[in-house]
Amino acid sequence: MTREATSLEIKHRQRALKALAELGMKIVEDIKNGQPPKLKIPSRSTSNIIYDKKNRYFVLGPHYGVRSAGSMKQIKKIAQLLCTADFARELIESGKFATLREMYYTAEGWEVGPFHDQSESDAIIEDLEATFGLKRESLGLTPEEDGAAVYGQIVFREGDVTIDATKAGRGGYTIPPTIDDVEFVKCKAKRIIAVETMGMYHRLIQEEAWKKFDALIVGLKGQAARATRRFLKRANEELGLPVYLNCDGDPFGYHIGMVIISGSANLAYINHELAVPDAKYIGVTASDIVNYKLPTDKLRELDIARLKQLLKDPRYNTEFWQYEIKKMLEIGRKAEQQAFAKYGLAYVVNEYLPAKLKEVEGQQFLGKV
């Protein structure tokens, strides 16, 4: 059964179909003129990934790779790319989605297929994304995994279904891979608190943090999925909600936060759709470990090496990050979010978060000074 398309969906589809038609038209014209069709595809090699200081995320540089249908070595790739594009067109026109894996298997039946492995078909999808500046989700292609969950006072509409995230069960609303086609109907929340672990997510729901802080609680499940990042980006831009990130106090927690803020290098071609440069990291920091006297673990060699890498990373080139990274190296300890349980299960909601939010918003919560 085909569900009714939302206006958002229709907008996305039209944009994608237009881009695909333009690509097709250019090639048809080339063939008519007796010219081997050429495709300019932005280079995704590391040498062409640069940090955009103004926007505060990674972007692709000015370099292009040119693929010519007049080259014996490249025409197959071009044919595969066009088959993929046409497959995307069919998906969009029929309002369906396919996972990357399904797309890989579909190619088995193509006269230009099959691919040797999924990384080959994934690379072609990335070529399309980079060429059009469109996300794969707009091309009807989705990653395997769902996004994480969100809980709080927000109402979504997926086609003809309306969902209140406080009435979607104790786990909240699961962010689907197709989050871009989901409409935000209503939102009472004033901020987003995203946490690294699902343990902390459920703690905040149980302690009614969503109500206490007028917040949407988002569980990231570790490194955030594309759908989660798209949700945070859209909520930030469309609803004007500030995004706060609470992760483990170790280099990997830092980086989970940073990828949401500034995007990752290997998705540089699409970071403008994913990065939330104004999101704020609200701990756990090395200073928190000291100030709250949290139970800690000793840094492993891997942690130390990673911290030293982060020191040189342009995304961490701020006073705050340089200070916290050096401090963690100095104390040689790390701590998890859930270490606050040392002071009781409710401590994180009643004491820690109010203090942190005051730091970033200057506003008092829960009557605390």
Place this chain on the structure above:
Amino acid sequence: MKSLADEIFAEFREHSVSEFFRRNAAMLGYTGKIRSLTTIVHEAVTNAIDAAEEAGILPKVNVIIKRVNDEPEHFKVIIEDNASGIPEQYIPDVFGKMLAGTKLHRAMQQRGQQGIGISGCVMFGQITSGKPTTVITSTGNGEVIRADVMIDVDRNQGKILNKEKFKEKWRGTRVEIEAKEVAYMRSRYGPFNYLRMTAIANPHVKITFVEPDGTLTVFENAVNKVPERPRPMPLHPWGIMSDDLLVLAKRTKARTVSGLLSTELSRVSKQKAEEVCRLAGVSPEKKPSELTWEEAEKIVSAFKQVKLLAPPTSGLRPIGAADLENGMRQILNPDFVYTVTRPPKVYRGGLPFIVEVGIAYGGNAGKAPEGKGDNETMEGEVGMDLIRFANRAPLIFDQGGCAITAAARSIDWRRYGVDITNAPLTLFVNISSAYVPYTSAGKQSIADEPEIINETRTAIMEAARELKKFLYRRLKAKERQERAGIFEKFLPVVARKAARLAGVEEPDIKPLLKKIAGVEHD
């Protein structure tokens, strides 16, 4: 009382040549069961072809190998030719006397040389099976002679056991040799490969072969002309040594040294002889019998300073590049053949030789790869097949010690784009000479004379260069084809998909396809 020495010398006797070879059959090629059978075929076929050629007859040779009494190592070999037949009085000597024949005393190129071949077969048959060899022959006068021949080993004489004559209009010779301790196999060393090689090197010869299991194979002749008869040749100064000159000086009828040089050596005129004498500081009027070793040395080195015509080739019978190519095409059915007949050269004793090389690539060339049914001679080996010949006769055994093998191995085949461990390549080398320097009486390997190795190497390289060009052209053609194939496969997809994306009609790809792939479409 007899002394010890008397007792010992009571046993002393002069051994006849036949007795010597009876005890040294290996020297004649009778080692191993397969080789012994091949040697019998070789000796008889060689004689048959030589005989027909000398009579100016296009040779047709029938070879039949039969199992006797179903015993595994007991065979009868029958070789029949269409040559001029053997007059009755010569039968005992031809088949029963070693070192007798029409060849040894003439400096002329024929396949057989020493005159021990066919009588060796008779002896081998006789000592393994105890049976005589049956000879059926007729000169075409309406009378056929059938005789059973054995060798009297002590006297080195042929013995006729039974003889009968009957009337029939037929010409030729049929020899039936029965032997034990031999084995039949279609291996590299077996009679099949021997005959196949013979057919390649002798494109004017038709060979019909019936194997013990009844399989009939006909190697048709590719050429209908009998090669010209060879003529005896005098020595040429280029390769002569002092010793040779002194031998000639003793034998000559000439009265002066200058006369000696101009009459006994080839390509030496009266003027050249005098010029050489002057250069050597030897009086041209000197009596040959008074020539000293030192003077002979001076004359030999003086010859190197004068210009001479190349040695006469009248006694040499190369196959000829064109006929060789026909032979290789006929038998190997290859994709590529290049043959070269080099100009005559001399080695050691002033004896001319000619090197011929042929390279065949593809088809049935090369050692037969596994599963290649129509060329099952080599039992699943692959790669370059070096086939060696001396005066067109295949050299099958003793490959390792042969000058031809040394020359072939000295080539860096990779330079010619050939992987000899896998390539379907047959390398043919034939050395033609009145006196081929065999390493042994088995005549299976050529001594490593530097001139022969160098000349062979030069000829192989010439042919290999042509092969390289062929392989390059073929590679280019293949690439062009592959290139066209790729565009033909993918361009329609590109056009169709692009048209569907754009929602327009599919564009005509023919002009572009022609431009990028060079493909014409109707």
